[in-house]
Amino acid sequence: MSAAASAPADSHRPEARPRRRVGRPAAAVLDQNGITAAALQLVRKSGYDGFTMAALARTLNVAPSALYNHVSSKREVLVLIQDHLTSFVDVSAFDAEPWGVAVRDWAWSYRDVFSKHTPLIPVIAVLPVTDAPKTLAMYEAVSAGFSRAGFPQERIIPAIVALESFIFGSAYDVTAPADIFDSGSMAASTPNFTAAVARLAEQGDQNQADVAFSLGLETLIAGLGELRS
Amino acid sequence: MSAAASAPADSHRPEARPRRRVGRPAAAVLDQNGITAAALQLVRKSGYDGFTMAALARTLNVAPSALYNHVSSKREVLVLIQDHLTSFVDVSAFDAEPWGVAVRDWAWSYRDVFSKHTPLIPVIAVLPVTDAPKTLAMYEAVSAGFSRAGFPQERIIPAIVALESFIFGSAYDVTAPADIFDSGSMAASTPNFTAAVARLAEQGDQNQADVAFSLGLETLIAGLGELRS
DNA sequence: ACCACTAAATGAATGCCATTCATTTAGACT
DNA sequence: AGTCTAAATGAATGGCATTCATTTAGTGGT
Numbered sequence: 001m002s003a004a005a006s007a008p009a010d011s012h013r014p015e016a017r018p019r020r021r022v023g024r025p026a027a028a029v030l031d032q033n034g035i036t037a038a039a040l041q042l043v044r045k046s047g048y049d050g051f052t053m054a055a056l057a058r059t060l061n062v063a064p065s066a067l068y069n070h071v072s073s074k075r076e077v078l079v080l081i082q083d084h085l086t087s088f089v090d091v092s093a094f095d096a097e098p099w100g101v102a103v104r105d106w107a108w109s110y111r112d113v114f115s116k117h118t119p120l121i122p123v124i125a126v127l128p129v130t131d132a133p134k135t136l137a138m139y140e141a142v143s144a145g146f147s148r149a150g151f152p153q154e155r156i157i158p159a160i161v162a163l164e165s166f167i168f169g170s171a172y173d174v175t176a177p178a179d180i181f182d183s184g185s186m187a188a189s190t191p192n193f194t195a196a197v198a199r200l201a202e203q204g205d206q207n208q209a210d211v212a213f214s215l216g217l218e219t220l221i222a223g224l225g226e227l228r229s
Numbered sequence: 230m231s232a233a234a235s236a237p238a239d240s241h242r243p244e245a246r247p248r249r250r251v252g253r254p255a256a257a258v259l260d261q262n263g264i265t266a267a268a269l270q271l272v273r274k275s276g277y278d279g280f281t282m283a284a285l286a287r288t289l290n291v292a293p294s295a296l297y298n299h300v301s302s303k304r305e306v307l308v309l310i311q312d313h314l315t316s317f318v319d320v321s322a323f324d325a326e327p328w329g330v331a332v333r334d335w336a337w338s339y340r341d342v343f344s345k346h347t348p349l350i351p352v353i354a355v356l357p358v359t360d361a362p363k364t365l366a367m368y369e370a371v372s373a374g375f376s377r378a379g380f381p382q383e384r385i386i387p388a389i390v391a392l393e394s395f396i397f398g399s400a401y402d403v404t405a406p407a408d409i410f411d412s413g414s415m416a417a418s419t420p421n422f423t424a425a426v427a428r429l430a431e432q433g434d435q436n437q438a439d440v441a442f443s444l445g446l447e448t449l450i451a452g453l454g455e456l457r458s
Numbered sequence: 459a460c461c462a463c464t465a466a467a468t469g470a471a472t473g474c475c476a477t478t479c480a481t482t483t484a485g486a487c488t
Numbered sequence: 489a490g491t492c493t494a495a496a497t498g499a500a501t502g503g504c505a506t507t508c509a510t511t512t513a514g515t516g517g518t
Contacts, residue, residue: 030495053476063497065478070495074476118351125401130413140419147421153428155444157410161437162395162445165402169394172354181386184359190369192376199382208390215384216391216449223448259466282505292468294507299466303505 030062030070036080043081048119053077075123082120083132088113091138094145099228100221102145103163107217111167115174125168150228159224166216173209259291259299265309272310277348282306304352311349312361317342320367323374328457329450331374332392336446340396344403354397379457388453395445402438409437 038059043051053074057064071077090109093102114121129136139160146156187194200211267288272280282303286293300306319338322331343350358365368389375385416423429440 066496122347122401126405128406128409128411130411133415136412136415136419140422143422143425153425154432156425157429158441158444161402161441165398165445166395168401169398172351173390173394176355177357180357182357182359183365186362186365190365193369193372196372196382196385200386203383212387212390215387216394219452220445220448223452295467
């Protein structure tokens with residue numbers, strides 16, 4: 001299922017691991033799926049600070065250098081994690097629900113998955129889709145939904161990118177400290193900001209981040225929906 | 230101008246550098262402003278990969294350890310850079326222009342500044358405003374603009390956060406490779422996505438990232454503008 | 459003029475880290 | 489039995505942020 005395994009024999013990735021051939025030793029301890037699973041488990045247990053190649057090798061009972069037979073860098077492991085996580089993003093509503101509902105479900109799900117993995121955001125955001133087949137599958141499902149909903153073809157990608165940008169930015173908010181907007185000793189010199197923060201806190205039952213995400217998302221859904229013919 | 234310098238004698242930051250006292254040696258080679266300026270210059274020259282404490286010390290003709298008399302960690306240097314950069318974000322339109330125009334100018338300026346400094350985004354996004362006085366000043370200017378435009382107080386912060394999230398996510402897009410959406414050998418299995426990418430490319434004169442940013446931003450401006458009373 | 463004090467500098471040391479490489483191991487074909 | 493090769497090892501490399509004992513050099517008080 002990896003990019004390397006399903007790619008043709010072109011020269012796109014110069015150091016792509018070759019396909020398994022007849023005449024090999026059968027009992028490889030490691031492979032990309034196993035590495036991905038172990039990596040994700042390690043991240044869940046130790047966070048991204050504790051996620052080192054040495055620690056990953058330890059959980060696999062292998063020397064750190066052995067990983068480099070299957071993966072060309074730590075970044076590639078991050079890409080594998082990212083692509084795997086993307087398969088947990090729920091796109092099912094695009095098959096069954098009206099466009100607005102589908103986008104809402106997808107966006108919340110997308111944000112929730114990556115708010116627990118914000119260190120991957122800089123990786124995802126600039127990663128060519130060719131290197132992430134499951135991510136590409138998500139785009140296909142979303143694009144199909146937009147197309148079916150009547151979006152002009154040339155607006156589909158910009159609309160998805162705009163939504164995604166909003167989602168990535170919002171994923172960070174989820175991890176922000178609760179008092180991020182406490183102006184402290186500077187309150188006196190920032191009256192408008194301080195007042196707005198106070199008024200929000202007054203009625204603040206809900207999560208800070210969820211209120212802002214909901215507001216932005218509903219605005220985007222309503223506005224982008226107008227593009228449909 | 231730093232947070233530490235203007236904070237009261239509370240216990241908020243346990244290791245805050247003490248204020249200058251009478252009886253000190255006068256000729257300090259380093260201070261936070263100098264470090265910030267040198268750090269920004271280094272980043273511009275060498276990027277964030279080349280930005281190390283050792284390299285920063287070298288440009289200041291000082292031993293790496295000397296930096297730690299003025300700064301408690303590399304992260305704090307990143308915070309200093311971030312706050313300094315924020316002063317380049319243009320909020321002037323909030324004084325002179327209608328709300329929609331002001332938000333548009335601010336958002337483009339904000340995105341442009343940080344698209345050249347995406348490694349700071351994970352830092353900014355979760356940074357308490359108390360630690361970044363110039364950032365706080367930006368929020369004050371923006372909040373004042375929203376307030377003057379007739380926004381209900383309790384909606385101001387969520388609206389700003391939503392816009393900011395979109396801006397941060399969009400800043401990454403600017404740095405993405407041009408062929409990020411080329412589905413390559415998987416094109417056959419992703420017909421909707423591939424068609425949408427192709428149709429966009431056809432009329433693509435403009436920058437990918439700018440088209441999506443403009444679409445999302447105009448949608449948000451139009452939709453959020455409705456909240457005004 | 460001297461002393462005591464202290465902020466700020468040094469340079470060596472620590473403990474990580476990702477990555478490389480020469481070498482070894484052990485299955486699978488002939 | 490012999491050959492080939494993917495995949496493993498373990499040592500080495502060069503880098504990193506950060507700590508700390510020590511030194512340096514202004515300053516104010518005497």
